[in-house]
Every structure is written in structure tokens, then in C-alpha cells.
Amino acid sequence: MIPSQPRLARPAAVARRHRSSQRAAAGFIALGLLWWSGIRVVGAMHLSSVDGLARAEQVSADLDAAAQLTHLVISEVMTGGASASDEFIELYNPTGAALPVEGLELIYVTASGSTVTAKARWSAGASAIPSGAHLLVANAAGAFAALADVVYTNGLAATGGSVALRIDGASTAIDAVGWGNATSTWLEPPATAAVAAGHSLERLPGGAAGSGQDTEQNSVDFADQPVPQPQNAAAPPISPPTPAPTASPSASPTADPSATADTPTPTAVETSTASPSHSPSVTPSASATPQPPSPSPTPASGTPSPSPAVVPIADARTLPDGSVATVEGVALTASTFSDGGGYASDASGGIAVLLPDGSFERGQLLRISGELDDRFSQRTLRATAAGISVLGSATEPAPQPTRTGAVGESLEGELAEVTGTVVSAQSVLTTGIALDVDDGSGVLRVLVGSTTGIATDAWTRGSQLHLVGVVGQRDSSGTGLSGYRLQPRDTADVLAVIQPSSSPSPSASPTPGENPDAIGVGAARALPFNSRALVRGIVTLPADLVETGTAAIQDATGCLLLRLSGDARGLTVGQQIEAQGTRSTKAGMETLRVTEPPRTLGTRPQPDARQRDTGALGEADEACLVAIRGAVTLTPRRTSAGNVYFDVDDGSGPIRVFVTPGTGIQTDRLLSGTTVAIAGVLGQETSGRQPERGYRLWPRAAADLEIVAQPTGVAPSTGGTGNGGAPGTSVSSGGVPAGNPGRESPPVTQQHRPQLVASAGPTSRAVASPPAAPPVETETEGHGEEPLPVAAGLLLGAALLLGGAGAAAAPPGFPGRLLAVIRARIRTQTVGDEPNAEADDPHEEPIPALSALVPLQSLEPVPVAAHRAAAASRRERERILPPT
Numbered sequence: 001m002i003p004s005q006p007r008l009a010r011p012a013a014v015a016r017r018h019r020s021s022q023r024a025a026a027g028f029i030a031l032g033l034l035w036w037s038g039i040r041v042v043g044a045m046h047l048s049s050v051d052g053l054a055r056a057e058q059v060s061a062d063l064d065a066a067a068q069l070t071h072l073v074i075s076e077v078m079t080g081g082a083s084a085s086d087e088f089i090e091l092y093n094p095t096g097a098a099l100p101v102e103g104l105e106l107i108y109v110t111a112s113g114s115t116v117t118a119k120a121r122w123s124a125g126a127s128a129i130p131s132g133a134h135l136l137v138a139n140a141a142g143a144f145a146a147l148a149d150v151v152y153t154n155g156l157a158a159t160g161g162s163v164a165l166r167i168d169g170a171s172t173a174i175d176a177v178g179w180g181n182a183t184s185t186w187l188e189p190p191a192t193a194a195v196a197a198g199h200s201l202e203r204l205p206g207g208a209a210g211s212g213q214d215t216e217q218n219s220v221d222f223a224d225q226p227v228p229q230p231q232n233a234a235a236p237p238i239s240p241p242t243p244a245p246t247a248s249p250s251a252s253p254t255a256d257p258s259a260t261a262d263t264p265t266p267t268a269v270e271t272s273t274a275s276p277s278h279s280p281s282v283t284p285s286a287s288a289t290p291q292p293p294s295p296s297p298t299p300a301s302g303t304p305s306p307s308p309a310v311v312p313i314a315d316a317r318t319l320p321d322g323s324v325a326t327v328e329g330v331a332l333t334a335s336t337f338s339d340g341g342g343y344a345s346d347a348s349g350g351i352a353v354l355l356p357d358g359s360f361e362r363g364q365l366l367r368i369s370g371e372l373d374d375r376f377s378q379r380t381l382r383a384t385a386a387g388i389s390v391l392g393s394a395t396e397p398a399p400q401p402t403r404t405g406a407v408g409e410s411l412e413g414e415l416a417e418v419t420g421t422v423v424s425a426q427s428v429l430t431t432g433i434a435l436d437v438d439d440g441s442g443v444l445r446v447l448v449g450s451t452t453g454i455a456t457d458a459w460t461r462g463s464q465l466h467l468v469g470v471v472g473q474r475d476s477s478g479t480g481l482s483g484y485r486l487q488p489r490d491t492a493d494v495l496a497v498i499q500p501s502s503s504p505s506p507s508a509s510p511t512p513g514e515n516p517d518a519i520g521v522g523a524a525r526a527l528p529f530n531s532r533a534l535v536r537g538i539v540t541l542p543a544d545l546v547e548t549g550t551a552a553i554q555d556a557t558g559c560l561l562l563r564l565s566g567d568a569r570g571l572t573v574g575q576q577i578e579a580q581g582t583r584s585t586k587a588g589m590e591t592l593r594v595t596e597p598p599r600t601l602g603t604r605p606q607p608d609a610r611q612r613d614t615g616a617l618g619e620a621d622e623a624c625l626v627a628i629r630g631a632v633t634l635t636p637r638r639t640s641a642g643n644v645y646f647d648v649d650d651g652s653g654p655i656r657v658f659v660t661p662g663t664g665i666q667t668d669r670l671l672s673g674t675t676v677a678i679a680g681v682l683g684q685e686t687s688g689r690q691p692e693r694g695y696r697l698w699p700r701a702a703a704d705l706e707i708v709a710q711p712t713g714v715a716p717s718t719g720g721t722g723n724g725g726a727p728g729t730s731v732s733s734g735g736v737p738a739g740n741p742g743r744e745s746p747p748v749t750q751q752h753r754p755q756l757v758a759s760a761g762p763t764s765r766a767v768a769s770p771p772a773a774p775p776v777e778t779e780t781e782g783h784g785e786e787p788l789p790v791a792a793g794l795l796l797g798a799a800l801l802l803g804g805a806g807a808a809a810a811p812p813g814f815p816g817r818l819l820a821v822i823r824a825r826i827r828t829q830t831v832g833d834e835p836n837a838e839a840d841d842p843h844e845e846p847i848p849a850l851s852a853l854v855p856l857q858s859l860e861p862v863p864v865a866a867h868r869a870a871a872a873s874r875r876e877r878e879r880i881l882p883p884t
Contacts (some may be wrong), residue, residue, distance in 0.1 A: 011705040026815045028813060071166060072101070072129065072376060073175045078144075078200035078228050079158040081479050082408075084619040085142035087156050089119065089232045090162050092203070092238075094212035098128040102784050105168045106137055111160035113184025115615070115653065117282045119152040123167060132210065132237035136230050141441055141620060148404040148411050149233045154616050158692055159194055162187040177201065177218050192222040197691070200228035212237040213354045217715045227318070230410075234347060236312070299839050310367070313413075314348035314569055317379045319372050326728060327351070327381065330394040332415060332470050333489055335359045338449060339431060340375055343413050344368065345397060346454070350413025351381050352472065358385025362489070365394040374400075377475035379412060399468045405442020407484050411471040417465045417495075418444060418486060421843045422459055423520040434485075436523050443522040445485040447472075452490050457781040460501035468493040481526060514601060522557025525590050527583045533561065535592060536578045538604050540625045541681040543571040545662050546698050552681050553577065554607050559623035561591045561683075571698065576601040586685035589622060609679045616651020617682055617695055627679040628697065630653065636667040645696070648678065656696040658683070666704045673711030679704045694765035 040088055074091035089106060093099050106120040118139045129135055138148035145151050156163070160180030164173035164187075178187025178513050179201055180194030202225040203211035217239040303567055316325040318765050329346040331353075337343065341354035344366055353360075353368055354789065370383030399415035407416060420437030429432045432449040433456050446467065459465065467488050475483030488494060520537040527533055536554030543551070545709055551562045553572045563586060564571075572578065578601065581594040599856050608628035617626065630650030636659075644667050647654040657663050657678060670676065678699055686694030699705050700803060 006842050017270060030155075031505065040825045069212055069214055071095075071097050071174050072104075073211060073214055074163060074165060074177050075134065075205060076200050076202045076225070076228065076230065077179070078230070079156045079179070079194070080692070081143065081198045081228075082140060083138045083405075084155055084158075086144065087197075088138040088144040088148065088200075090138055090230055090378060091129065091137070091165065092211045093129040093131055093133055094210060096131050098130045099127070099691070100128045102126040103126075104165060105170055107166065107186070108156055108160045108163050109178075109182075109184050109186040110653075111157060111162075111180065111182045111184070113186065114187075117154070118514045119163070127233075129233070130237055132239050133233060134231040134235055137230035141403070141405065141412055143406055143408040144230055145406045145749055147230060149231050155548075155618060158197065159690065160191070162191070175214070177203075177222060177315070179218070180220075188216045188218045188221070190217065192218040193224070195224045198226075198228075200225045200230075204230075208238065228858070229318075236348070245789045258820060284286050285769055309369075311347050312348035313344070313351050316372060316381070317349060317351060321373050323372050324369065325372060325381070326367065328365070329366045329392070329395050331360050331362050331364045331366055332396055333412075335364050337470075337489065338379060338472065338487065340380065340472065340474070342830060343472075344444045345414050347397070350411075350415075352378050352413055354380050355542055356384065358383075358388055360388060360390065363393055363396065365391040365476075374480075376473065377480040378473040384803075403441040404437055404439045404444035407444050407471055407486065409473075409484075411479075412484070413475055414471055415468060415786060416471050416486060417466075417468045419464065419496075420444065421556065422463045422465060423555075424463050424523060425461060425516050426459065426753050435459060436520065436557075437467075438520070438522055440556075440587045441492055443520065443526055443557055444481075447485045447487050449487065452488060454488055454491055454800070455496055458499065460499075464496070464500075465494070466496035467482075467496065482526065482528060499727070515599075519561050520557040521553055524583065524592060524731060525558045525560050529583050529585070531722075532580070533583060533592065534578060536576070536601075538606060539571045539573055539575045539577060540606060541623075541700060542573050542595045545700060546658070546660055546683065553579070554624055559621075559681075561586070561589045561623045563591050563593045564598075565595050571598065574603050574606055576604045588684040588691055612651040614650045614655040617697070619692060621682045622684055622695075624682055625679065626682050626697070627677070629677045630655075630675070632670050632674045632676060634674055635672050636670050648697075650677060658696045658698055659697075659705075663699055663704070664704050666702070669710070671711060674707060675709040677706045677708055694840075695870065756882040 015149045025143040037147070073092050073094055074089060076087065076090040078088050079087055091106075091347055093102075102124050104122050105372075108119050109115070116581075127163070135150070136144070136148045137150045137152060138144035139155055140151035140153055150541050158180070160178075162178030162182045162184055164176035166173045173186060176187050178184065178191035179191075180191065182191045195201060201222045203221055204213040206223065206225065206398040207229075215221055220845040286367045308754045310328055311325055313329055316327050319325055327344070327346065329344040330349075330522050332343040332345055332350065334466050335342040335353065335355050336359065337664060340352050342352070342360065342362075343350055345351070350553055352375070353366075353370070367389040368381055368383050369387040370381040373380050373382055397415060400411065401417045402411065404418050404420045407418070418439065421433055423438045423443060431445070432447055432452070434445060434447050435456075436443045437446055438444065446465070446469070448456055469486040469488040471482050472485050472487050474485065475481070512625045514536065515534060518534045521535055523537040524533045528634045535553070537555045537560065540559070541549060541550070541552035543562075549564045551564060553562060554559055562571075562581070563584070577598040579592060579594045579598040580596050581592040584593045607625055609625045610621060611619060612628055614628050614630050615648065617628070628648060629652065630648040633649045633654055634647035634656075636644045636646040642661045643659050645656055646659075646667065647656055649655070658679070659667060664840045675804035678697060680697045680699035683696050683698050684694050685696065813834055
């Protein structure tokens with residue numbers, strides 16, 4: 001028994017040594033893993049820093065490339081100002097050579113990209129844009145139309161969209177900019193933020209530094225410009241930035257043969273560096289040369305001291321009040337033309353000149369030094385006799401033809417030419433006679449001074465005037481945005497006076513009961529808020545039809561919504577009334593808040609309905625009688641108040657039609673794809689943050705809606721058209737056309753609500769159950785044995801975590817690719833289960849539950865792409881707000 005004892009003890013010692021060796025091996029493994037993980041983390045940090053440096057270098061390279069552009073750019077965009085039509089798109093040539101525009105077109109793309117509209121096209125032979133020069137494209141109905149080189153119709157959405165310059169019909173752009181919620185491909189993502197009304201988006205660096213930055217990111221390249229400064233082809237060019245290397249040869253006077261050999265090349269570009277000895281005197285004149293018009297340097301050559309101070313009038317107008325400036329321009333009037341002084345202009349703009357002493361005469365070329373100020377919002381240069389020098393005589397610039405509604409700040413102090421109809425009675429002022437004219441774009445005040453010698457006796461209401469005059473301003477509202485007037489200077493400025501042909505006796509046309517103090521609807525609409533006015537117009541929307549206390553009036557000058565008090569209702573279509581009230585707004589609409597019962601002057605024919613495309617309806621037609629023709633794209637839906645609404649689209653964009661029970665219009669036959677012709681008053685329901693949304697058409701009676709054609713497969717009803725007329729007939733009420741018979745409706749296919757596809761039998765998605773976890777196996781060698789020390793396990797876990805982090809941060813090797821595959825697999829398995837974020841209209845009637853139609857077990861889901869396409873379509877439709 002004794003010999004056997006050593007044999008029992010020896011295995012135990014071997015086991016202890018074995019366990020010790022296991023622990024040591026585990027420790028070495030853990031240390032090795034930690035070392036490996038540390039190497040990976042350090043390497044990842046190094047690569048991250050290298051990657052950051054590479055990104056910084058890439059940004060620097062982008063900026064360098066932006067400074068060396070070789071193509072035209074869109075330099076500034078304005079999407080609306082005091083009027084929604086105050087828009088422009090400015091192009092700029094940032095290169096050192098002229099660039100052609102022939103064969104190019106400028107397009108506007110809606111936010112979703114569903115509609116592309118050409119705003120300008122240049123055919124063969126169009127003039128190129130010189131180096132550093134601009135080209136201005138503007139809305140024909142806005143304030144910038146008179147400055148524009150090219151004009152367009154319809155507008156840009158302030159909330160989001162994009163404009164792009166491309167080869168005519170090309171699928172890619174030379175340059176593009178998107179703003180707001182634009183998501184189309186016609187932009188350089190990400191889009192820049194939308195700006196407030198009256199602001200513009202200007203490409204950096206901006207101003208006198210030009211607009212040559214193009215990093216292919218609109219949000220980086222454009223900035224909010226609170227004071228837009230549109231520049232047209234006549235504006236002084238901005239010199240492109242000079243390449244940096246050209247300064248090196250001139251900066252080093254050491255005679256190095258290699259540098260000398262390179263000198264002639266930059267000398268041809270920079271002629272000013274050829275005379276470094278005169279750099280102190282040349283530098284100021286060189287900086288001023290690109291900015292003033294060409295006549296400025298000529299008289300300055302004889303008098304060196306004042307020449308650096310001479311600035312263009314347009315630049316002087318932008319200086320702060322109290323600034324002293326010297327300008328040169330031709331006198332458009334004598335210094336005593338009006339109580340505000342006289343006017344002078346150059347190629348860049350015009351300004352009023354007020355002299356307490358001294359004088360100047362019309363046609364003189366003047367150099368004027370004075371202090372800038374505003375006088376009733378009119379930009380004025382206050383000077384003295386000592387501050388005026390007569391340089392000779394000059395020919396005054398040609399007047400700029402413009403619309404009456406477009407006369408504004410951009411033309412102040414300059415000559416303008418307008419043609420319009422007299423829409424008001426004459427007012428006798430202390431300085432002359434005032435009256436209003438309108439060509440359909442908006443009312444313009446005409447002021448005829450008592451010293452002009454112009455006879456205005458024949459300028460009665462309805463007469464057509466063709467006039468030239470100086471644009472001035474006298475704004476008493478404090479807003480600085482109203483009070484513009486055209487001021488003819490003598491009888492030569494009256495080009496034509498045409499009496500109304502419909503009535504040989506103008507005095508017999510007004511009703512004897514008319515108040516001579518009543519103004520036209522257009523003039524009332526242009527009044528500042530809280531102004532009191534007596535307005536005359538014809539009722540086009542009867543009271544209380546759409547909403548209690550709501551009516552609309554219209555005349556040849558404009559349209560306006562009336563908000564009536566309790567004892568001022570009962571207005572019917574066709575009545576001519578005079579209403580006294582206060583200018584205000586409601587839900588985005590310009591209104592007159594009437595507090596006294598309107599006076600009825602009799603019955604008049606209704607104004608002709610304006611034929612419009614559905615997508616073109618907007619602020620310019622607000623409260624006006626309009627007519628559309630298109631296809632029903634959103635079938636009628638009923639609100640809780642019993643009103644019905646649906647959408648009509650002629651291919652230019654949808655408009656919502658809002659039908660109240662009092663109209664008697666039946667909408668049960670308006671299926672998707674039905675072609676209709678509708679007349680009605682254009683209303684609006686929106687908020688102040690979205691002033692150009694929520695437009696809707698209010699038909700007033702059954703005769704205002706005509707069913708032109710039903711979609712294929714729908715039999716015509718024997719009961720007529722649903723509005724009292726026969727199919728295919730044009731029904732009108734009070735002389736108002738119900739549709740647009742002269743326009744062909746685009747072919748429309750039957751549209752259906754998206755549906756789920758029912759399969760032949762019940763189907764279910766097979767969900768694989770995860771395999772059962774294998775039983776945990778523990779190895780025990782003897783009593784109380786542990787597989788590995790706890791410390792080693794913790795170290796191993798930490799090493800694995802660090803290794804995973806390093807692998808994730810490192811360049812995509814095998815671990816990175818593996819993680820990417822796993823993430824992609826997870827996304828693939830879950831993307832189909834994403835909920836639909838689009839909500840149905842809360843006002844529409846409930847639809848029967850889907851489970852009542854088809855068992856849910858037999859339905860297959862529509863592909864995700866279809867869901868997303870439906871959501872995009874719904875978002876485009878909902879640019880028109882639902883009724884409240």
C-alpha cells in the first residue's frame with residue numbers, strides 16, 4: 001500500500017502544473033489581443049486624421065475650382081417681394097472671356113420635379129455675355145420687369161423649387177440652384193434654405209466681389225441677401241478675380257532669367273502691373289473703373305481730385321442716410337420741377353435732387369455732391385449751389401416701357417413710358433391734378449403738375465392714356481412700399497389720349513347716384529392696411545354663399561373680398577355697389593372690412609371670367625372671376641359641414657374646387673378623369689407663413705360647372721350633366737362663360753385609388769424561427785475546476801470590443817465589409833415594415849374598412865416603391881391646403 005502513495009500524488013501535481021500553464025497561456029493570449037486591438041485603434045485614429053485632412057484638402061480644391069469657373073452661373077434668385085410676382089433670376093459670367101447663350105434655356109422645376117417650365121430661351125445669334133457681365137430674367141408682372149433683359153410669365157414657388165441653365169432640351173444642367181423643400185435632380189444638393197419675401201438668394205462671395213463660388217453645393221454657395229440688387233446686361237461688369245500667380249513675377253524685382261521669361265504672359269492680362277511706379281495713383285481709379293458707367297472717367301481725367309469720389313447713382317442710392325456722395329448724370333427736369341426738387345439719372349439709375357439754393361435746367365450734364373436722405377420714402381440727394389457743377393449738355397436716356405403695376409423702387413428717379421385706362425376721377429391737389437390709370441397689371445397714380453402746361457380736361461374715366469414721365473414717390477404710410485407716381489413734364493410727354501368708344505358722352509355713363517370720392521377696386525387693393533376707403537365695384541360672389549359675411553366685388557382694375565357686418569349682407573351677383581370700409585386681410589386674402597351697409601347703384605353685367613390654366617391660378621387672380629377647364633384628379637370628398645371639394649388639373653398643376661350646399665351643384669358624377677369646365681371666384685385659405693398657398697375655386701351656381709366628357713366606360717346619365725345642362729353644352733350665368741371652349745382638354749385616362757392586390761388563396765409570410773440554442777457544455781476536470789480565470793475572460797472581452805471598434809473605424813477591410821453586409825441585411829429585412837407616414841385628409845368622410853371588402857389574410861402588400869410614389873403624388877397635391 002505504501003508504494004502506491006507516490007503514484008496518487010503525482011497526477012495531482014501534474015494537473016496543477018497543467019492548470020497553471022493554461023492560465024499563463026490565457027494571459028498571453030489576452031495580452032496579445034489587447035496589443036492587437038491597440039494597434040488597430042491607433043491605426044484607425046491615424047486614418048481618421050488622414051481622412052479628415054483629405055476632406056479638408058478636397059474642400060480647398062473645390063473652392064479653388066470655384067475660383068476658376070469656365071461656365072455661366074446663376075448668381076441671384078428672388079422668389080417674391082411686396083408682390084408675389086416680384087421675381088427675378090440673374091445670370092453671371094465669372095470667366096475672363098465672353099460666353100455664348102445661344103442654344104441655351106433657363107428652366108424652372110417644381111419642388112418635386114414633376115413639372116419643368118422654360119422661362120427663357122436664346123436662339124442662334126443671341127448676344128454673348130461679356131466677362132464679368134450679367135443677364136436678368138424677370139417676371140413680366142413684377143417690379144423688375146422694366147429692368148429685365150428677358151421676361152417670363154407665371155411664377156416661382158417661394159417655399160421650394162429650382163432653376164437651371166441647360167442646353168435646350170438637355171437632361172443635365174450647366175448650373176442649377178434649388179431652395180426650400182426642393183427634392184428634384186435639377187439642383188446641386190443640398191438645396192439652400194428658402195428666404196423671406198423681399199429677400200433673395202445670392203451666390204457668394206456677392207456684391208462687388210462677383211458671384212464666382214461654385215462648390216456644387218447650393219447650401220454652401222448661396223446666402224440670404226436682405227437687399228436684392230438685380231443686375232442686367234447694362235450694369236457695369238465686375239472684373240473676374242485675378243489669378244494669384246500673376247502677382248509673383250511683378251513682386252520679385254530680382255532679375256531671374258526664368259522669371260523674366262514668364263513675365264510677358266501675365267502682362268497681357270494685367271496691363272496695370274506694367275507701371276508699378278504709379279501704383280498709388282492708379283489703384284483708386286482702377287478700383288472704381290468697373291463700377292461707374294463709362295462717362296464717369298472721361299470728365300474726371302481733367303480734375304483728378306474729385307474723380308475717385310464719383311459713384312454711379314444706383315450705388316449712391318444704397319448708401320446709408322447721411323452719407324455724402326458725388327454723382328454725375330443728366331438732369332431729367334429742372335431743379336424746381338416739384339416740391340421734392342428735380343431729378344437726375346445716369347446709366348445705372350435715377351435720384352431726386354433737392355436744392356435750397358442754386359438751380360439747374362433740364363438736359364444739363366451735372367456733377368452733384370450732397371447728402372443722401374429719404375423724403376417721403378423718395379431717395380433724395382440734398383445739395384447746395386456749391387455742390388453742383390455743370391459739365392455741359394447731354395441727351396436724356398430713352399424712357400423705359402413698363403406696365404402700370406410694375407412701377408416701383410427699381411424705376412424711381414427714371415423715365416418710364418406707360419399706357420393705361422383712367423380708372424378714377426381727378427383729384428385736385430395744391431401742386432396739380434392726380435388720377436389713377438391701369439393697364440390690367442395694377443393701378444398707377446399719375447400726377448400732372450400745374451406748371452407743366454398739360455390740359456387734363458379730356459382725361460375722363462375710361463379714357464386711354466399713353467404717357468411718359470419721371471417716376472417719383474410720396475409714401476405717407478410709413479412702409480416705404482407705396483406712393484409711386486408717374487409725373488409727365490410737359491405736353492410732349494403726352495403721347496396719346498383716346499376717348500372711350502363705347503360712349504360718346506363720358507359724363508352720361510356714371511350713375512347719377514355715384515359718389516365722386518369712390519375709388520376703383522384695384523386702387524383700394526393697393527392701399528396700406530388700416531386705410532379707410534370708399535370702393536365701387538360689381539358683386540361677383542354673393543354674400544354668405546361661401547362663408548357668413550363674405551362677398552367679392554370686381555371692376556376693370558381689380559378684385560377684392562368684402563367682410564360684411566351683420567346689417568350689411570344680402571348682396572347678389574351683378575349688383576354695383578359702393579362700400580365704405582377698412583383695408584385688412586383674412587386667411588391670406590386682401591379684404592375690405594365693411595362696417596356700414598353698402599349703397600346699391602343698380603345692376604351691371606358681370607365682368608368676363610379670366611381664362612386661366614389650373615396651375616397658373618395665384619395671387620394675381622385672387623377674388624377674381626376665373627374660368628378653367630381640366631380633368632378631375634381628386635374625386636369629391638365631403639367635409640363635416642356638408643361642403644364638397646375636389647381637384648381639377650389641365651396638366652399645368654391642380655386647383656382645388658370648393659362647393660357649398662347653397663350652390664345647388666351636384667358632384668355625384670365627377671369621377672376621376674371626368675373633364676369639366678368651371679367658372680367661379682378664386683379664394684384662398686392659408687397662413688401668414690405660407691402666403692402663396694391654399695388657393696381654391698368657388699363656383700357660385702349650378703350653371704358654373706359643366707361636365708364636358710366622362711372617362712371611358714362611364715355611361716352618360718339621362719338626367720343631364722348634373723348641373724342643369726345637356727352634355728357638351730356650354731352653360732353660362734349672367735354672361736359668364738362656364739369653361740374655355742377655345743382650348744382643347746388634354747387626354748385623361750381613368751385614375752383609380754391605389755389598391756391592395758388580392759391573391760387566389762390565403763397567404764402568409766413565413767417567419768423562420770431561430771434555431772434552439774445548443775446546451776452549454778462545461779468541461780470539469782476534477783472537483784471545483786474552472787475552465788478559465790475570470791480576469792482572463794474580462795480581458796478577452798475587452799480586447800474583442802476594442803478590436804471591433806478598431807475594425808469599424810479602420811478602412812473597409814474584411815471586418816468592415818462584414819459589418820456592412822450585416823447592416824444591409826438588417827435594413828433589407830426591416831424596410832418593408834416601415835409604416836406609411838402619410839395621413840388621410842381629416843375632413844373626408846370615413847371609408848368602409850378594408851377588412852369588410854376582402855379578408856386581410858388574402859391580401860399582398862403593395863411594393864414599397866408604389867407606397868413612396870403614392871406619397872410623393874399626395875405631397876404634390878397637398879400644396880393646395882384642404883378647406884377649413
